Amino acid sequence: MSLAGERPAEITQYQQVQASPEFIQLKRKLRNFIFPMSVAFLLWYLAYVLLATYAPAFMSTKVFGNINVGLIIGLSQFVTTFLITTLYVRYANRQLDPLSEHLRRQIEEAGL
Amino acid sequence: MTLAQTPAPAAVGNPTLNIAIFAVFVAFTLVVVFRVSRSNKTASDYYAAGRAFSGPQNGVAIAGDYLSAASFLGIAGAIAVNGYDGFLFSIGFLVAWLVALLLVAELLRNTGKFTMGDVLSFRMRQRPVRAAAATSTLVVSFFYLVAQMAGAGALIALLLNIPNTDTLGQGIVIGIVGIIMITYVLVGGMKGTTWVQIIKATLLLVGAATITAWVLGRVGFNLSELLGQAVDKNPVLTDATGKPIKELGDTLLNPGLQYGATPTAKIDFVSLGLALVLGTAGLPHILMRFYTVPNAKEARRSVVWAIWLIGIFYLFTLVLGYGAAAIVDGGSSRIANAPGGTNSAAPLLAFQLGGEILLGIISAIAFATILAVVAGLTITASASFAHDFYANVIKRGETAPDSEVKVARRTAVVIGVIAIIAGILARNQNIAFLVALAFAVAASANLPTLLYSLFWKRFNTTGALFSIYGGLLICVVLIVFSPAVSGKPVNPATGRSASMVQGIDFHWFPLDNPGLVSIPASFLLGIIGTWIGRRRDPDAVAQHAEMEVRALTGAGSEKATVA
Numbered sequence: 283m284s285l286a287g288e289r290p291a292e293i294t295q296y297q298q299v300q301a302s303p304e305f306i307q308l309k310r311k312l313r314n315f316i317f318p319m320s321v322a323f324l325l326w327y328l329a330y331v332l333l334a335t336y337a338p339a340f341m342s343t344k345v346f347g348n349i350n351v352g353l354i355i356g357l358s359q360f361v362t363t364f365l366i367t368t369l370y371v372r373y374a375n376r377q378l379d380p381l382s383e384h385l386r387r388q389i390e391e392a393g394l
Numbered sequence: 395m396t397l398a399q400t401p402a403p404a405a406v407g408n409p410t411l412n413i414a415i416f417a418v419f420v421a422f423t424l425v426v427v428f429r430v431s432r433s434n435k436t437a438s439d440y441y442a443a444g445r446a447f448s449g450p451q452n453g454v455a456i457a458g459d460y461l462s463a464a465s466f467l468g469i470a471g472a473i474a475v476n477g478y479d480g481f482l483f484s485i486g487f488l489v490a491w492l493v494a495l496l497l498v499a500e501l502l503r504n505t506g507k508f509t510m511g512d513v514l515s516f517r518m519r520q521r522p523v524r525a526a527a528a529t530s531t532l533v534v535s536f537f538y539l540v541a542q543m544a545g546a547g548a549l550i551a552l553l554l555n556i557p558n559t560d561t562l563g564q565g566i567v568i569g570i571v572g573i574i575m576i577t578y579v580l581v582g583g584m585k586g587t588t589w590v591q592i593i594k595a596t597l598l599l600v601g602a603a604t605i606t607a608w609v610l611g612r613v614g615f616n617l618s619e620l621l622g623q624a625v626d627k628n629p630v631l632t633d634a635t636g637k638p639i640k641e642l643g644d645t646l647l648n649p650g651l652q653y654g655a656t657p658t659a660k661i662d663f664v665s666l667g668l669a670l671v672l673g674t675a676g677l678p679h680i681l682m683r684f685y686t687v688p689n690a691k692e693a694r695r696s697v698v699w700a701i702w703l704i705g706i707f708y709l710f711t712l713v714l715g716y717g718a719a720a721i722v723d724g725g726s727s728r729i730a731n732a733p734g735g736t737n738s739a740a741p742l743l744a745f746q747l748g749g750e751i752l753l754g755i756i757s758a759i760a761f762a763t764i765l766a767v768v769a770g771l772t773i774t775a776s777a778s779f780a781h782d783f784y785a786n787v788i789k790r791g792e793t794a795p796d797s798e799v800k801v802a803r804r805t806a807v808v809i810g811v812i813a814i815i816a817g818i819l820a821r822n823q824n825i826a827f828l829v830a831l832a833f834a835v836a837a838s839a840n841l842p843t844l845l846y847s848l849f850w851k852r853f854n855t856t857g858a859l860f861s862i863y864g865g866l867l868i869c870v871v872l873i874v875f876s877p878a879v880s881g882k883p884v885n886p887a888t889g890r891s892a893s894m895v896q897g898i899d900f901h902w903f904p905l906d907n908p909g910l911v912s913i914p915a916s917f918l919l920g921i922i923g924t925w926i927g928r929r930r931d932p933d934a935v936a937q938h939a940e941m942e943v944r945a946l947t948g949a950g951s952e953k954a955t956v957a
Contacts, residue, residue, distance in 0.1 A: 296940040299947075308946055316496040324671070327489045331667040334482055334649040335660045341478075342648035347618030348625065352478055352649050359485045360705050366492055367701050374694060382947045389949040 299389060308381040315373055323366055330355055407745055407753040409554045415758040420574055423593055423762075427578055427586035434583045437795040438952070440802060441508040441777045442685040443585035445954040449692040451592060453699020456683050458591030460487075460674075460700065461598055461707055462767045463545040463737075464829045467760060469708070470743075471736030473715020475631070475726050477624075477646030479653055480715055482663070484708035486670030491704065493675040493841075495697040500690035501848045501945040502681060507952050509774075510681050510840060511782035514847050517937035518855040521787050526862040528782040530839035531678040533866060534832050535775035536816075538677070539768060539809070541828035543817025545737070546571055546764045552734030552741060553757040558821060565818045571765060572814035578769045579776070579806045587769045588686060594759070594766040599703060601759045602710040605740070608747050609717035620713065621647055623720035634731040642726060646719065662905045666830060669909030673833030676840030679774040688954035718743040768813060776805035830907050831873050838865035838912040842920050848945060851938050856927025857920045864923075865916030872908035877901050 299305050334341055334352060341352030438444055447455070465487065472480030506512035511527035547564050550556050556563040578590055613619040628642040645651050653663035674680060684693045718739040719726045723746065732738035744756040780802035785793045820828070843861045846853040873879065881899035882892040890896060905911075944950050 294936045294939060296943045297936055299943045300939040305943065305946070309942070312946065320493070320496050323489065323492050327485075327667075327671055330485070331482070331664055334478075335653065335663050338648055338650040338654055342644075347616075348621035348647060349618050350647055353481075353647070356478075356481055356485055359489060360709065363489055363492060363701065364705060367495060367698055370496060371694065371698055379691065385943075386947040386949045389943070389947060 295389075295392060299385065302385075304381060304385060308378065308385065311377050311381070315370065315377075319366060319370070323362065326362060327359065330359055407553065407741075407757070408750045411750055411754040412553045412757040415754040416761050419593075419597075419758050419762050420765075423590050424574075424577065426589050426593065427582035430589055431582045431586045434585060437508075437781075437799050439585065440583040440799045441682075441773075441781065442952075443583070443588055445686060445688050445952060447588060447686045447692075447696075449687055449695025450699050452588070452683060452687050452692070452696035454595045454703065455588045455591035455686075456680065456696060456700035457599070457703040457707070458593075458595030458766055459679055459683060459770045460704060461595065461763065462542060462829075463549070463760060463764050464541065465707070466598060466602070466711070466763055467545070467549070467734075467737040467740055468829075469711045470714040470718060471729065471739035472652070473712060474718040474722075474739035475730045475736045476652040477642070477716075477719075478649045479651050481712055482649070482653075482667070483670070484711055486667050487674070488701070488705050488708055490671045490674035491697065491701045493672065494680070495694070495701065497845060497848070498675045498681070499684050499693045499697045502844070503684045503687070503690045503693040504945045504948045504951045505848075505941055506685065508682065508685055508781050509778045510678055510844065511778065511786070514843060514858055515786070516847070516941045517934065518847070518858055521790070523855055523858050524782040524786045526859055527840075528778045528787070530835065530862050530866050531778040531782075532775055533870070534676075534678055534836045534840070535771045535778075535809075536812075537828050537835065538679070538832040539771045539775075539813045540816045540820050541832065542764050542768050542771070543568060543572075543813050544820040544828060546761075546817055547821030548734040548737050549757070549760055549764070552732065552738050553753075553760070555733075557733065561818070561821075564821060568817045568821075569814050571761070571768075572810050572817065575765055575769045575772065575813075576807055576810035578765075579773050579810070580803055584682075584686060584773055587766075587773050588683075590766045590769060594762045595703070597759050598763060599707060601756055602707060602714065605717070605744060605747060605752075605756070606710040606713045609713050609721065609743070612721070617713075620716055620720055624716045624725075627720050628725040628727070630727075631730060632727040646716075646726075658904050661910065662907055665905050665910035666907040668913055669830060669834040669837050669907055672837035672841050672909070672913055674836075676836035676844065677832070678778060678836075678840070679770045681840075682774045682777065683770075685952070689951065690948050714740050714743060722746050772806050772809050772813065775809050776802045779805045830878075831869075834873070834907055834909045834912060835866060835869050837909060838869040838916045839863075840865075842913075842916045846920050846924075847941075850924075851942075852924060852928070853920065854924050854927045854931075854934070857922075857924030860923025860926075861916050861920035864919035865912055868915050869908050869912040872903045872905075872912060875901050875903045876906055876908065877904070878906040 343351045345351060345354060434440060469480055469484050472483060502513055505516050510531060511524040514527050515523045546568055550564050550567045551558050578586055625644055625646055628646060631639045631642050633639055653659050687693050687696055718729060722728060722742045729739045729742060730736055732742060741753055741756055745753040780798050784801045785791065785798045839862050842865060843858050877893060880893045880895045881901035884891045
């Protein structure tokens with residue numbers, strides 16, 4: 283699967299691509315989005331689980347009618363999940379796909 | 395999501411009608427499976443449906459794979475009886491999809507062919523890593539499979555009016571379900587199985603939407619009013635004889651009814667929450683679905699479709715659960731004591747609203763759900779055994795694709811038979827325990843290794859083996875010695891303990907769910923193993939370059955084989 287098996291000492295074409303400014307930019311753009319976003323939604327989810335477990339009195343506070351804080355925070359987990367999904371798709375379509383498609387064409391034309 | 399063992403007080407509905415509607419579903423799906431599978435030829439057809447499904451189609455199929463009986467019947471029932479705490483499950487199950495969307499789906503699609511083992515072995519030593527990946531895939535699939543088949547027993551009790559004590563009667567039905575499932579997999583391969591998922595998911599979503607609209611229509615589309623009715627109707631939860639068990643009323647709307655009793659129960663819930671959110675992206679039958687689309691962009695679209703469908707479905711279950719508590723005659727207590735236990739909430743609600751016909755339709759959908767999920771699990775487990783273990787570990791990659799598919803088909807039959815036997819044996823077991831185990835194992839054994847191999851340059855074979863086997867072992871050992879398996883107090887009403895094993899107590903781990911310990915341990919073991927196994931390998935740098943470039947750009951990824 284790897285070219286490296288044939289000539290281990292040399293720099294492979296994949297390594298050249300990996301070191302290219304365009305690829306470095308793609309990698310940075312991807313990681314700059316997915317890592318902070320993952321930390322954010324995991325912390326937000328964890329906060330929710332901890333609130334439900336250790337602050338039931340707060341979660342049981344009625345806001346209007348029979349709707350309490352717990353239900354609102356629970357439903358807002360749905361809202362943030364849908365929101366992050368939409369944001370990621372927009373970001374990927376605009377920022378990531380053009381770069382990755384360009385790189386892929388280059389690589390495939392180079393015959394890897 | 396627990397199954398009560400109390401005998402049937404009053405059965406509802408018409409078993410013949412339930413069977414008839416289900417038979418129509420089976421006949422229809424079998425025709426579809428036979429039609430679409432004519433073009434199945436290569437390994438890529440069998441394992442990955444020629445990678446020719448569109449993102450939206452695959453998204454619906456993922457929803458079909460993911461929304462198991464535990465989601466549909468279990469969560470609605472948990473909300474009907476335990477109120478808010480049932481809702482917590484659905485949030486974990488949904489948020490988990492962001493891990494799959496952001497961190498796993500696209501990179502996995504770009505670097506693998508059929509299985510998780512493909513991705514892990516990309517830059518590691520093939521044989522040990524594939525053997526490890528196949529092992530954890532089989533373990534996760536097995537527990538998930540048993541949970542689904544155990545759920546089938548509960549459904550049979552409820553819908554066909556065959557009591558849990560009638561082993562032969564239930565055994566025959568479970569056997570028939572198993573044989574239909576094996577037929578789907580053998581005839582249809584991944585393509586046929588995917589179409590079964592799509593049909594089932596559509597029916598499930600339409601069915602749940604219909605009842606949701608019906609329930610909301612009765613309260614003028616006012617959620618607060620529905621919650622109020624659920625509270626007013628259920629001041630107290632009673633057992634089958636009418637003896638009060640606990641106060642409900644307003645507490646139905648508050649967290650803590652099920653998990654807030656003791657400090658240990660609270661920690662247990664945090665542990666479960668962690669396993670749910672990190673387990674999904676490590677479930678092998680979900681991972682394999684990303685290979686049925688032509689490229690990473692379609693994999694992304696499929697997750698987006700899945701997230702919307704699954705999220706909307708869980709919003710329905712909130713209404714179904716509180717609706718069942720508010721509308722079903724006898725409320726939460728009747729649901730808790732019905733045959734099939736809390737799983738009966740949605741079917742009882744359907745009966746209350748639309749009589750025998752709606753109950754028959756919902757029952758058929760519930761059966762279809764089990765059938766489809768089990769088929770998805772079987773094809774995944776058989777693919778992992780044939781592709782990772784047989785072809786690459788035993789035969790060292792020197793086997794014709796034809797013989798690999800032959801092995802996969804035979805494995806599917808073996809797994810199907812095991813599922814039938816396990817389903818019969820596990821009929822009276824608690825499905826929540828088994829599903830939680832599957833999620834915990836997936837989160838402990840699979841996810842850390844997957845994330846490390848996609849994002850961590852220095853990760854190596856030793857690290858992968860430490861993380862997979864270590865996570866798997868810790869997780870399973872902690873479960874075996876947990877109160878879920880032995881040592882819970884005996885319920886004086888039923889004379890049975892809530893644990894799996896009766897009459898003996900060998901537990902020393904305090905939590906039902908091991909996630910809080912086993913998941914961090916697996917991440918840590920991955921780091922320790924990597925450090926122990928470090929060595930200067932000239933190939934490693936080049937292999938990492940190839941994997942990273944291919945993961946991010948999709949260059950050289952597996953192409954669709956049929957248009």
